[in-house]
Amino acid sequence: MFWKKDPSVTWERKHINNIDFSYLNVAIIGGTGGIGRAISRELAQRDAKVTVVGQTFKDEDLADKIKFVKADLSLVSECKRISHSDEIPYEKLTHLIFTTGIIASRQRQATSEGLEKDMAVSYLSRYIIFHDVAKRLGTNRTKKDDLPKVFIAGFPGNGQLGDPDDLNSDEKNYSAYATHTNTVAANECLVLDAKDRYTNIDTFGLNPGIIKTNIRSNLLGSNTYIGRIAEWIISWTFQSAETYAKMICTLIVNPAIESRSGTMFSNKGDAILPTPGLTKNVVEKFMENSELLVEKALQNQSPPTSSNE
Numbered sequence: 102m103f104w105k106k107d108p109s110v111t112w113e114r115k116h117i118n119n120i121d122f123s124y125l126n127v128a129i130i131g132g133t134g135g136i137g138r139a140i141s142r143e144l145a146q147r148d149a150k151v152t153v154v155g156q157t158f159k160d161e162d163l164a165d166k167i168k169f170v171k172a173d174l175s176l177v178s179e180c181k182r183i184s185h186s187d188e189i190p191y192e193k194l195t196h197l198i199f200t201t202g203i204i205a206s207r208q209r210q211a212t213s214e215g216l217e218k219d220m221a222v223s224y225l226s227r228y229i230i231f232h233d234v235a236k237r238l239g240t241n242r243t244k245k246d247d248l249p250k251v252f253i254a255g256f257p258g259n260g261q262l263g264d265p266d267d268l269n270s271d272e273k274n275y276s277a278y279a280t281h282t283n284t285v286a287a288n289e290c291l292v293l294d295a296k297d298r299y300t301n302i303d304t305f306g307l308n309p310g311i312i313k314t315n316i317r318s319n320l321l322g323s324n325t326y327i328g329r330i331a332e333w334i335i336s337w338t339f340q341s342a343e344t345y346a347k348m349i350c351t352l353i354v355n356p357a358i359e360s361r362s363g364t365m366f367s368n369k370g371d372a373i374l375p376t377p378g379l380t381k382n383v384v385e386k387f388m389e390n391s392e393l394l395v396e397k398a399l400q401n402q403s404p405p406t407s408s409n410e
Contacts, residue, residue, distance in 0.1 A: 104258035104308065110364050110372035112357035117147075117347050120354060124244050125149035126193050130183075130230060131174065131201025132167075133158055136254065136309055139346035140198060141167055147350070152189050155201065174201050174226040175212050177398040184233035191234045192241040196353055199227040200254045202284070209275040214398040217270045221398075223284040227253060228291060228391050235299045247359060250303045251295065252349075255288035257306035257365040258373040262286055265386040268394050289365070289376055290387040296363030303362040306375075309345055310368030340368065 122144055132141040132153030138160070145151045145166040158169040170188045173179045183189065191197075202223035210218040216225065231251065239249025263286030270280045288306070295304035348370050358364065365373045 103260050104365075104367055104373040106367075107364065107372040107374045110357070110361055112352065112355045112370075114348075114370070115351060115355075117143075117351050120147075120351060122147040122149040122350070122354065125195050125354070126190060126242065127196040127198065128152040128154065128189050128191070128194055129198045129200060130154045130227065131199065133160075133169070135200060135202075136342045136345055136349075137198065137200030139342035140200070140349055143343075143346045143350050154183055154189070175216075175218060175221045177214055177216070177221070177225065177229060177395055178402055180226045180229040181233070184230045192237055192239065193243070194239050194249060195242050195244065195247070196250050196252070197231075197234070197238060198252045198254070198353075199231070201226055202254070204277070204281050207277050209270060209280075212398075215269075215401040216394065216398050217280060219280055219284055220268055220270065220287075220394075223255075223281075224287045224291075225391065225395060225398075227288065229395060231291065231295070235295070235302060238302055247356075248301070248303045250305065250353060250358075252305050252307050252353060253288055253292050254307040254309060256285045256308050256310075257289040257292065258308055258367070258376055259285065260376050260378075261289070262376065262378045262383070263387070265383065265390050268387075268390050269397075286376070286379065287387050287391065290379060290384045292365065293363060293375060293379060293384050294388050303358065303360065305358065305362070306365035307349065308365060308367050308373065310340075 125144060127144055127149055129137045129141050129151065131137040133155030137153070141151050141153050142160060142163060145163050151166065152168040152170060154170045154172050154174070156171065156173060160167055170183065170186065172183050203219055212218055212221050242249060261282045263283040268283055268287065270283070292304050292306040345368065352358065352366060352370050365375060367373045
């Protein structure tokens with residue numbers, strides 16, 4: 102890992118069994134798989150109110166504790182629907198967590214709206230929903246002595262600068278690495294931008310490092326020999342999604358992070374410094390071009406068919 106610790110932020114690590122989660126009202130965008138699913142299960146079993154958004158719900162054993170909202174987060178139209186959906190109690194949320202993501206394929210993939218798929222799923226879905234709901238997030242929450250909090254999972258602090266002028270990977274020779282680097286940098290910029298843009302909430306970046314999930318299936322194949330070998334090695338070498346989730350659950354309620362918006366955290370929960378080079382001008386460029394890309398996708402949507410035709 103390439104991050105550097107931020108010594109200005111430290112927090113006391115309490116045992117998860119000694120923490121009250123019952124007052125939490127949490128929505129996890131991408132909470133049906135990987136670390137999002139692990140976090141949602143951990144919180145739900147500890148009496149938090151949990152809503153998850155994703156394609157396929159796999160936690161029928163906790164169906165009475167986890168509310169599922171189905172959505173295809175690769176589509177701008179779906180993200181817009183979700184950001185305005187009454188199924189998600191944005192005004193009552195204490196925490197909003199973004200974990201949905203993939204890794205770019207070796208061959209460029211595009212959504213029906215003309216967006217490169219990794220950029221659409223791993224970043225623009227977060228950008229759209231976050232910006233649409235930020236000003237009303239937690240305005241009717243029960244416990245108001247803490248600010249509502251947003252956590253954006255990615256790989257902040259790793260030194261990835263990306264190319265804000267090629268967010269859709271359609272102006273250069275396509276590279277899976279360069280494409281995913283763009284999503285990494287964009288997500289870190291989303292945190293850095295929110296620090297100043299939204300003073301009514303605290304926004305944090307999460308760098309979970311390497312964890313055994315299905316995030317690499319888009320690159321390696323969902324059931325290939327190399328994919329199975331890679332995940333087997335990862336499972337023996339790195340922490341599990343469940344172990345990471347327990348730590349994150351203790352972090353998100355820790356009072357030491359209050360009003361420390363813009364802070365990034367490593368896979369061990371240590372505060373880390375942002376990527377050098379992601380200056381204010383670079384961050385603004387990412388945000389400006391993100392909005393242009395969203396507008397482009399909306400223009401590419403097929404017009405509704407008239408009932409008279």
